[in-house]
Amino acid sequence: xxxxxxxxxxxxxxxxxxxxxxxxxxxxLPHSETGxxxxxxxxxxxxxxxxxxxxCGLTIPVLNGITPGSGPGxxxxxxxxxxxxxxxxxxxxxxxxxxxxxxxxxxIRGNFATITPDRIVTDRRAGRISTEENQEIVSLLSExxxxxxxxxxxxxxxKEHRCAIVLKGSGxxxxxxxxxxxxxxxxxxxxxxxxxxxxxxxxVLSEIEKKVMEILMPVDTKxxxxxxxGISKLPDIKTFSEKYKLNAACxxxxxMYKGIAKVVGMDVIDGLETIESEINALKGIYNQYDFFFLHxxxxxxxxxxxxxxxxxxxxxxxxxxxxxxxxMKFGAIAIxxxxxxxxxxxxxSWHPLPLLINSPYAIQDDAKRLTERECAKGILGRIYSKEIxxxxxxxxxxxxxxxx
Amino acid sequence: xxxxxxxxxxxxxxxxxxxxxxxxxxxxLPHSETGxxxxxxxxxxxxxxxxxxxxCGLTIPVLNGITPGSGPGxxxxxxxxxxxxxxxxxxxxxxxxxxxxxxxxxxIRGNFATITPDRIVTDRRAGRISTEENQEIVSLLSExxxxxxxxxxxxxxxKEHRCAIVLKGSGxxxxxxxxxxxxxxxxxxxxxxxxxxxxxxxxVLSEIEKKVMEILMPVDTKxxxxxxxGISKLPDIKTFSEKYKLNAACxxxxxMYKGIAKVVGMDVIDGLETIESEINALKGIYNQYDFFFLHxxxxxxxxxxxxxxxxxxxxxxxxxxxxxxxxMKFGAIAIxxxxxxxxxxxxxSWHPLPLLINSPYAIQDDAKRLTERECAKGILGRIYSKEIxxxxxxxxxxxxxxxx
Numbered sequence: 056x057x058x059x060x061x062x063x064x065x066x067x068x069x070x071x072x073x074x075x076x077x078x079x080x081x082x083x084l085p086h087s088e089t090g091x092x093x094x095x096x097x098x099x100x101x102x103x104x105x106x107x108x109x110x111c112g113l114t115i116p117v118l119n120g121i122t123p124g125s126g127p128g129x130x131x132x133x134x135x136x137x138x139x140x141x142x143x144x145x146x147x148x149x150x151x152x153x154x155x156x157x158x159x160x161x162x163i164r165g166n167f168a169t170i171t172p173d174r175i176v177t178d179r180r181a182g183r184i185s186t187e188e189n190q191e192i193v194s195l196l197s198e199x200x201x202x203x204x205x206x207x208x209x210x211x212x213x214k215e216h217r218c219a220i221v222l223k224g225s226g227x228x229x230x231x232x233x234x235x236x237x238x239x240x241x242x243x244x245x246x247x248x249x250x251x252x253x254x255x256x257x258x259v260l261s262e263i264e265k266k267v268m269e270i271l272m273p274v275d276t277k278x279x280x281x282x283x284x285g286i287s288k289l290p291d292i293k294t295f296s297e298k299y300k301l302n303a304a305c306x307x308x309x310x311m312y313k314g315i316a317k318v319v320g321m322d323v324i325d326g327l328e329t330i331e332s333e334i335n336a337l338k339g340i341y342n343q344y345d346f347f348f349l350h351x352x353x354x355x356x357x358x359x360x361x362x363x364x365x366x367x368x369x370x371x372x373x374x375x376x377x378x379x380x381x382x383m384k385f386g387a388i389a390i391x392x393x394x395x396x397x398x399x400x401x402x403x404s405w406h407p408l409p410l411l412i413n414s415p416y417a418i419q420d421d422a423k424r425l426t427e428r429e430c431a432k433g434i435l436g437r438i439y440s441k442e443i444x445x446x447x448x449x450x451x452x453x454x455x456x457x458x459x
Numbered sequence: 460x461x462x463x464x465x466x467x468x469x470x471x472x473x474x475x476x477x478x479x480x481x482x483x484x485x486x487x488l489p490h491s492e493t494g495x496x497x498x499x500x501x502x503x504x505x506x507x508x509x510x511x512x513x514x515c516g517l518t519i520p521v522l523n524g525i526t527p528g529s530g531p532g533x534x535x536x537x538x539x540x541x542x543x544x545x546x547x548x549x550x551x552x553x554x555x556x557x558x559x560x561x562x563x564x565x566x567i568r569g570n571f572a573t574i575t576p577d578r579i580v581t582d583r584r585a586g587r588i589s590t591e592e593n594q595e596i597v598s599l600l601s602e603x604x605x606x607x608x609x610x611x612x613x614x615x616x617x618k619e620h621r622c623a624i625v626l627k628g629s630g631x632x633x634x635x636x637x638x639x640x641x642x643x644x645x646x647x648x649x650x651x652x653x654x655x656x657x658x659x660x661x662x663v664l665s666e667i668e669k670k671v672m673e674i675l676m677p678v679d680t681k682x683x684x685x686x687x688x689g690i691s692k693l694p695d696i697k698t699f700s701e702k703y704k705l706n707a708a709c710x711x712x713x714x715m716y717k718g719i720a721k722v723v724g725m726d727v728i729d730g731l732e733t734i735e736s737e738i739n740a741l742k743g744i745y746n747q748y749d750f751f752f753l754h755x756x757x758x759x760x761x762x763x764x765x766x767x768x769x770x771x772x773x774x775x776x777x778x779x780x781x782x783x784x785x786x787m788k789f790g791a792i793a794i795x796x797x798x799x800x801x802x803x804x805x806x807x808s809w810h811p812l813p814l815l816i817n818s819p820y821a822i823q824d825d826a827k828r829l830t831e832r833e834c835a836k837g838i839l840g841r842i843y844s845k846e847i848x849x850x851x852x853x854x855x856x857x858x859x860x861x862x863x
Contacts, residue, residue, distance in 0.1 A: 057522060058522060058525075061521070061522065061525055061542060065525075065526075150774045199779035265603075415806070416488060416801075416810075417487060418488060418496070418810070418831060418832065419489070419494070420832060433835075434517075436517070436811075436835070436840060436841040437841075438779075445522065445523060445524035445525070446523055446524045447524075449525070449526070449808075449809040454524065454525065454526060454809070455526050455808055456526045456527065456528050456806070457521055457525050457526060457531055457541075458529075458531040458532075458545060458546070458551075459529070459551045459552070459689075
């Protein structure tokens with residue numbers, strides 16, 4: 056990114072504080088009866104007031120028309136190019152269940168599968184075993200597979216037939232072919248190193264594959280083996296402290312977002328469950344940090360369920376809880392989402408999201424609410440999500456002039 | 460830039476004339492009492508009329524959030540990428556005082572410093588000597604240091620402890636380490652060539668350093684030596700004539716802007732001091748050129764002083780003076796700024812600037828004034844400053860179709 060060529064020469068540490076509030080999946084689409092989106096339907100006195108006093112705009116999470124997953128959505132909000140800086144699916148799966156992934160570790164998504172003794176995959180999801188059965192199997196495997204060739208192996212239940220695996224040890228690289236044949240009735244594919252740096256990873260995974268089959272063969276379950284997918288490592292990126300000279304804290308309830316925040320070097324506040332507890336945490340740590348990432352999860356979940364009314368209610372709840380930040384002092388505040396999740400689509404979408412930036416140096420514009428259509432009138436125009444961090448640094452006066 | 464791949468194949472020379480009016484630092488922020496920016500406060504009948512009859516938009520000088528210096532601000536307006544094409548600080552300093560810098564010359568910012576005979580820097584600014592004292596020292600040095608190893612040495616007073624140096628000769632390159640230790644109490648650093656092409660520059664500068672110390676040692680002044688900074692050369696870029704087939708003239712009052720215009724190959728009209736004299740010059744040379752860069756400096760200066768009212772008055776004065784261009788014929792006119800200088804910030808800022816493009820082929824839009832908020836409604840949207848030149852070429856019908 057061009058920013059990388061400019062920012063290191065002009066970034067400075069100051070006392071001013073930045074608050075980035077992410078309402079997960081908050082963008083929506085009009086309800087067929089009312090013609091209003093979730094944000095337009097909700098009563099949001101706090102967000103309305105903030106929008107009226109801020110510069111507003113719309114954000115494009117990745118590129119026009121591209122629907123981001125949570126990984127790219129957040130990586131972009133943190134100022135990294137979401138195409139250049141991709142977080143592997145194995146890493147995201149592990150972060151999503153709260154597993155710790157170190158910078159030299161290998162993270163993997165696992166599928167329990169039904170596999171015959173002569174290695175034919177007959178069911179790639181092992182009949183979608185229950186999460187309870189998964190937990191029993193993982194507990195058995197964890198007891199018997201602890202370390203292979205000096206590499207620590209950790210297996211975690213995700214859900215139904217899905218698990219996650221972390222390999223911790225030296226000399227590991229993620230460039231190995233996967234054993235999943237993708238089709239049923241086919242044999243397991245050999246796990247091969249795709250470069251010399253990954254030889255050890257391939258050996259360890261082949262050994263795990265073999266041991267899992269040996270251990271599960273006599274057990275009464277359809278899960279007879281493991282398919283490894285999304286074998287990956289943390290991206291090699293600069294942390295918030297290196298990139299922005301910011302001492303950053305993450306206030307979130309869900310493991311996935313806490314995990315991504317850790318990847319970029321934020322301190323993660325643990326034990327939070329409600330929006331109120333998040334706001335209390337913000338107040339509690341206010342003096343210790345100069346950047347706060349505050350993540351509100353609920354707005355997304357109801358969108359995924361197609362529950363328009365519940366999403367509206369959650370937006371209203373977030374609005375009530377957030378209103379106390381009016382009494383706190385920040386150099387710059389951004390409120391936006393990581394992607395849209397219209398109830399109409401029951402899934403993430405590509406639609407641009409409303410954004411407001413509040414600061415003493417932000418021009419108030421015609422956008423009076425934090426909604427898709429109001430923010431389209433905003434003076435910030437349409438920007439890429441990856442630009443928000445740079446605007447926040449500018450509006451909090453943390454950037455010197457570029458060039459004389 | 461992608462334009463470089465397209466323009467050479469489609470640019471053509473025509474009779475139509477282009478006028479680019481740059482109101483330096485014209486963008487602002489709302490006054491705390493009125494809620495209106497400098498441009499919104501000013502009475503500007505001419506600019507209002509032009510905006511009403513033009514296509515409007517907002518320009519981003521470098522990138523969202525990045526505050527440009529005058530160098531990047533103007534280089535972008537001239538259609539060069541301000542990150543790829545950086546003008547060194549030494550070059551800008553020399554251009555700023557009106558020194559001539561040729562394409563093979565080395566330009567340097569100098570600081571007079573207090574330095575002990577055994578090379579310890581005790582005051583990096585020589586007690587901020589007066590500009591008069593600086594002039595006396597420079598006059599003495601200029602008399603005694605004229606040429607070293609066949610390289611012509613020119614030293615110029617800038618202000619207080621600051622001077623500028625131009626080396627003119629063959630075989631010079633700017634890749635040498637600086638002698639400034641950055642901290643007081645430290646010895647001068649050795650001046651070393653960082654590549655073979657810069658060997659001669661390092662030798663000449665080391666010799667200047669030595670001679671300056673010898674000459675100043677017996678003189679009654681705190682200035683006992685020179686720190687060399689921003690050692691640089693003109694960027695190697697295509698001129699306006701090569702890039703756009705334009706025969707361009709610069710109408711400006713300040714040396715810095717005349718210097719940057721020279722870098723891109725414009726003819727510079729000298730001896731101008733007021734906006735009226737600039738407009739008269741425009742009329743006088745109208746038949747000789749097909750591109751005119753008209754630079755109004757005063758709008759910036761009052762912003763830097765934090766003088767909101769004076770900035771408003773200067774905008775009004777510029778509006779009155781500019782109104783005569785209504786009677787002149789141009790294929791396309793752009794009016795914008797190089798960066799914002801809000802009185803509120805007393806410095807350059809990152810905020811996008813209003814832009815209008817007037818041409819028989821420009822669609823009139825909802826923007827009725829050349830102000831930050833009106834132009835946000837404009838049909839041009841938000842564009843990078845480096846795109847304006849290409850729009851001007853298009854609107855004056857100087858670009859053929861790209862592809863069949």
